[in-house]
Amino acid sequence: xxxxxxxxxxxxxxxxxxxxxxxxxxxxxxxxxxxxxxxxxxxxxxxxxxxxxxxxxxxxxxxxxxxxxxxxxxxxxxxxxxxxxxxxxxxxxxxxxxxxxxxxxxxxxxxxxxxxxxxxxxxxxxxxxxxxxxxxxxxxxxxxxxxxxxxxxxxxxxxxxxxxxxxxxxxxxxxxxxxxxxxxxxxxxxxxxxxxxxxxxxxx
Amino acid sequence: xxxxxxxxxxxxxxxxxxxxxxxxxxxxxxxxxxxxxxxxxxxxxxxxxxxxxxxxxxxxxxxxxxxxxxxxxxxxxxxxxxxxxxxxxxxxxxxxxxxxxxxxxxxxxxxxxxxxxxxxxxxxxxxxxxxxxxxxxxxxxxxxxxxxxxxxxxxxxxxxxxxxxxxxxxxxxxxxxxxxxxxxxxxxxxxxxxxxxxxxxxxxxxxxxxxxxxxxxxxxxxxxxxxxxxxxxxxxxxxxxxxxxxxxxxxxxxxxxxxxxxxxxxxxxxxxxxxxxxxxxxxxxxxxxxxxxxxxxxxxxxxxxxxxxxxxxxxxxxxxxxxxxxxxxxxxxxxxxxxxxxxxxxxxxxxxxxxxxxxxxxxxxxxxxxxxxxxxxxxxxxxxxxxxxxxxxxxxxxxxxxxxxxxxxxxxxxxxxxxxxxxxxxxxxxxxxxxxxxxxxxxxxxxxxxxxxxxxxxxxxxxxxxxxxxxxxxxxxxxxxxxxxxxxxxxxxxxxxxxxxxxxxxxxxxxxxxxxxx
Numbered sequence: 034x035x036x037x038x039x040x041x042x043x044x045x046x047x048x049x050x051x052x053x054x055x056x057x058x059x060x061x062x063x064x065x066x067x068x069x070x071x072x073x074x075x076x077x078x079x080x081x082x083x084x085x086x087x088x089x090x091x092x093x094x095x096x097x098x099x100x101x102x103x104x105x106x107x108x109x110x111x112x113x114x115x116x117x118x119x120x121x122x123x124x125x126x127x128x129x130x131x132x133x134x135x136x137x138x139x140x141x142x143x144x145x146x147x148x149x150x151x152x153x154x155x156x157x158x159x160x161x162x163x164x165x166x167x168x169x170x171x172x173x174x175x176x177x178x179x180x181x182x183x184x185x186x187x188x189x190x191x192x193x194x195x196x197x198x199x200x201x202x203x204x205x206x207x208x209x210x211x212x213x214x215x216x217x218x219x220x221x222x223x224x225x226x227x228x229x230x231x232x233x234x235x236x237x
Numbered sequence: 238x239x240x241x242x243x244x245x246x247x248x249x250x251x252x253x254x255x256x257x258x259x260x261x262x263x264x265x266x267x268x269x270x271x272x273x274x275x276x277x278x279x280x281x282x283x284x285x286x287x288x289x290x291x292x293x294x295x296x297x298x299x300x301x302x303x304x305x306x307x308x309x310x311x312x313x314x315x316x317x318x319x320x321x322x323x324x325x326x327x328x329x330x331x332x333x334x335x336x337x338x339x340x341x342x343x344x345x346x347x348x349x350x351x352x353x354x355x356x357x358x359x360x361x362x363x364x365x366x367x368x369x370x371x372x373x374x375x376x377x378x379x380x381x382x383x384x385x386x387x388x389x390x391x392x393x394x395x396x397x398x399x400x401x402x403x404x405x406x407x408x409x410x411x412x413x414x415x416x417x418x419x420x421x422x423x424x425x426x427x428x429x430x431x432x433x434x435x436x437x438x439x440x441x442x443x444x445x446x447x448x449x450x451x452x453x454x455x456x457x458x459x460x461x462x463x464x465x466x467x468x469x470x471x472x473x474x475x476x477x478x479x480x481x482x483x484x485x486x487x488x489x490x491x492x493x494x495x496x497x498x499x500x501x502x503x504x505x506x507x508x509x510x511x512x513x514x515x516x517x518x519x520x521x522x523x524x525x526x527x528x529x530x531x532x533x534x535x536x537x538x539x540x541x542x543x544x545x546x547x548x549x550x551x552x553x554x555x556x557x558x559x560x561x562x563x564x565x566x567x568x569x570x571x572x573x574x575x576x577x578x579x580x581x582x583x584x585x586x587x588x589x590x591x592x593x594x595x596x597x598x599x600x601x602x603x604x605x606x607x608x609x610x611x612x613x614x615x616x617x618x619x620x621x622x623x624x625x626x627x628x629x630x631x632x633x634x635x636x637x638x639x640x641x642x643x644x645x646x647x648x649x650x651x652x653x654x655x656x657x658x659x660x661x662x663x664x665x666x667x668x669x670x671x672x673x674x675x676x677x678x679x680x681x682x683x684x685x686x687x688x689x690x691x692x693x694x695x696x697x698x699x700x701x702x703x704x705x706x707x708x709x710x711x712x713x714x715x716x717x718x719x720x721x722x723x724x725x726x727x728x729x730x731x732x733x734x735x736x737x738x739x740x741x742x743x744x745x746x747x748x749x750x751x752x753x754x755x
Contacts, residue, residue, distance in 0.1 A: 039265045045360065046262035053255035057248065087244040088251070094375045099368060163259035167252070 054170045056088045056097055058141060058178055059110040063091040065140030066113040070133045074121025078113045127204070131197025134190040138179040145175035186217070277315050284317040285328040296329065402462035409452050409459050410593045410618060411586020415577050419443070419460050422552055422575070426464035426500050429550035442538055442553045442572050444508070446560040447579035450619030453556035456579065457504040460554065468502040469495045473510040473555075476530050484511065484530030492537045492551070500550040508555040512563045531564060538572045581617055584610055584712075590618050594625035598632075601646035609650055614702060620657045628653030687711070689722060690729035697722060 064086050067078035082090055092098060096109035115133050117126035148171030155165035183191040196204045279287065284304065287293040293306040293315055304317040304325055317325060406416050425432045425439050433439060443460075445453040454470075461468035471491055476484040495503040511530050538553060555573060557563065567573055582590055588610035595606070613621060628650045632643035685701045689709065697720055699711035709722045 041360065042265045043262040046258035049258045050255040053251045057251060085240065085244060087240065087247060089247070094372055098371055098375075161263070163256045163263060166259045166263075167255055 050167055051170055051174070054167065054174045055108050056092060058144060058171070058175050059097055059108060060086060060088040060091050061140050061144055062137040062178060062182070063110050063113050065136040066115065066133055069136035070113070070115045070129075073124045073129045073133060075116050075119040075129070075133075077116040077119060081114055083113045127197050131194050134193035134197070137190050138182045141175040141179040141182070145172045145179065148172045148175065279315050279317060281317050281322045281325055284315060285322070285324040287315070288325070288328040289331055291332060294332075402458045402468050404455060404459040404462040406459050406463055408593065409455050410590030410621075411582040412452065412456070412579055413585075415456065415579060418575065418577060419456070423460055423464045426460070426466050426502070426550070426552060429500055439550060440552060440575050442555065443575040443577065444560065444563075444568070444573035445554060445556045445577050445579055447558060448581060448617060449558055450617035451579045451581060452618045453579050454504065454506060455618075457502060457554040457556070460552075461502040461504075464500070464502070466500045466502060467498045468504055469498070470504045470506065472506045473508050473512070476511050476534075484526055485533035488530060488533040488537055495551050501552075503551055503553045505553065505555040508557040508567075509559040509562055512555075512557065512567050514562060514564045531567075535566055535572065538567075581615060582621070584614075586618075587613050587616070587621060590621045591625065594622050595645060598629060598645050599642055601644050601649075603647040604645060604650060605647075609647075611700075613654060616654075616657065624650065624653040624657040626653070627656040688731045689727060690731075691722065692726040692728050 063083060067084040070076075070078050071084055078084055085091075088097075091110040091113075093109060093111045096111075115130065117130050120126060120129040148168045152165055152168035152172060155162055155168055159165065182189050183194065185191045185195040192207075196207050199207055284293065284306070288296075288306065293308055296304055296306045298304060298321075304321055305314050307314050409416070422440050422443060425437070429439060445456060447453060457470075458468055469491065476487055491503065495501050511527055511534065513527065513531075553573075560568075560576070568576065588606055591606050591609055591613070600606075613624070616624070628645055629643060631649045631652050632645045633639055633641070635649075636643040687699070687701045689697045689711070691697070697711055699713055699717075699720070702710040702712055702719070704710065704724065707724055709724055709727065711720050711722065713719050
């Protein structure tokens with residue numbers, strides 16, 4: 034599996050760093066959903082204790098812990114509950130849901146941008162330093178998460194954004210895809226994973 | 238730790254660990270490459286000279302048959318540009334140098350040393366163990382956060398109110414005889430072994446009975462406070478559940494928990510919720526659960542379980558306002574063997590309670606607590622407290638805000654009394670009237686001294702407290718005992734004493750009508 038001990042250590046430490054980045058990025062992603070929903074007047078997520086940047090409040094045993102630890106550079110967290118009916122007056126359910134759903138990927142893009150700045154600075158001071166490596170991992174993971182989550186496939190955030198943008202009759206039909214949509218979605222994801230694998234394999 | 242701080246520390250810790258991991262990964266040196274390094278070419282004679290003076294050692298033959306050596310100072314490798322020459326061999330012989338065993342290079346053994354498969358297996362094992370631990374931990378966390386399973390449900394809901402109750406008897410107004418009686422219990426709680434050695438059977442259960450708001454709960458907490466032991470408070474209604482057996486196991490769990498902290502007081506509020514007479518009414522599954530819970534409570538109260546092993550001394554106190562419907566098995570000696578009735582406070586008790594609740598407030602010059610106590614006959618401790626709270630509220634409002642020192646006047650207390658009383662709804666009043674059943678209880682609006690003449694010629698003087706259709710209660714003159722006089726024998730009534738004449742006249746005019754004697 035490994036040519037020698039050094040390669041193994043490097044692989045392990047790299048995997049650990051990747052896991053940290055993934056866990057923190059997923060946390061920010063879920064927090065952003067909760068925070069945007071709260072801003073729009075829906076306190077469901079806050080009530081469920083999800084308006085928090087603590088990774089422990091968001092992590093999913095399988096998606097955030099086991100999968101990345103097994104070396105699969107991909108993960109997910111527990112979805113944040115959002116109740117469109119509870120949005121403030123003046124926020125339509127469609128528009129509100131779109132914003133709350135988009136907040137996750139957008140937060141990842143913002144995080145990627147911030148990490149990019151850190152990377153520029155750190156790499157300028159000490160090229161290839163651990164901080165620079167970590168920052169570049171942040172950039173890759175977050176861009177990957179944002180792109181992946183914006184895929185317009187039902188379980189993902191992108192599907193809600195698309196549903197919010199589609200004209201009313203189409204949105205309804207799109208939303209009703211439901212289970213069938215998810216099954217199609219999984220195929221699409223698998224396909225994309227195979228073709229865009231590089232995007233989702235930061236530091237790999 | 239505040240949640241915010243915890244979040245921040247988790248972030249910092251994770252990021253630091255990641256940087257550290259990357260640093261470790263980066264600073265792990267590469268394994269020496271097995272590919273031959275570019276050797277420095279030396280002429281055969283020059284090489285022989287270097288070997289002779291000891292600058293080059295550890296020699297080998299490379300694939301081309303050329304002699305290769307490493308500098309003793311770590312330099313090299315050096316390679317002779319021609320095959321072995323006699324000069325080279327002589328030089329080697331002089332230094333006693335031999336060709337090293339065949340191998341790519343001398344350092345390679347270290348790098349490939351160890352069993353790579355073993356390392357991987359060990360790492361995998363560690364990761365596996367960590368994963369299992371993590372999953373177990375997450376499960377536990379989830380269960381804690383969630384509604385809890387059936388196992389959680391069986392746990393007690395009794396909570397240790399305070400490790401040490403700060404209530405003292407001085408904080409409970411009135412009820413002096415009851416305090417005297419409970420002093421024995423406190424003495425036993427303070428030194429259970431001593432009293433047991435003296436041959437005293439320690440009290441196990443105390444049943445406090447009485448109307449609501451008369452301080453049953455306070456009394457239990459005060460007992461614990463006086464004795465300096467923890468008190469566990471449990472509401473009996475928490476023991477009645479949908480599932481048969483849950484209540485019983487909660488009882489067991491509560492007793493276990495309390496015994497661990499023994500000597501302690503376990504207070505069961507509203508005992509009648511489970512203590513109802515068994516076998517009464519229709520048999521249904523709801524009764525099964527109640528009866529099972531009650532049976533468990535009886536067993537736990539019994540000495541057999543109480544003094545098994547080294548379990549400590551526990552006094553169970555229970556409160557009810559329906560002692561009449563309790564199961565007789567609960568009341569027998571050995572279970573709740575001390576039965577105390579906490580009734581409505583008497584005059585002295587009311588005086589004390591009012592003093593307690595106006596403690597720390599500035600009382601106006603027109604306030605006479607004795608008079609207030611007289612005017613509040615029939616009010617419970619809780620009502621008196623509410624009266625003081627309302628009065629204070631009024632005084633604060635009048636003083637213009639909480640920043641000012643409120644002066645509690647008699648008018649405030651009167652308004653407070655009305656407010657406390659008016660919490661009774663019309664329905665409550667009707668209920669009270671029906672309970673009194675014989676007729677309306679009449680009470681003079683102001684203290685009224687009367688002289689009553691009975692049919693047998695006996696005269697009774699005193700303050701009129703109340704009367705109903707059958708009885709008149711007089712407070713004994715000069716601190717004597719109160720008397721209850723049957724109205725049927727009343728022949729004459731005269732008002733006397735210090736009240737206004739008009740008031741007395743008005744009250745007296747009503748008296749014969751209420752009495753019903755000509």
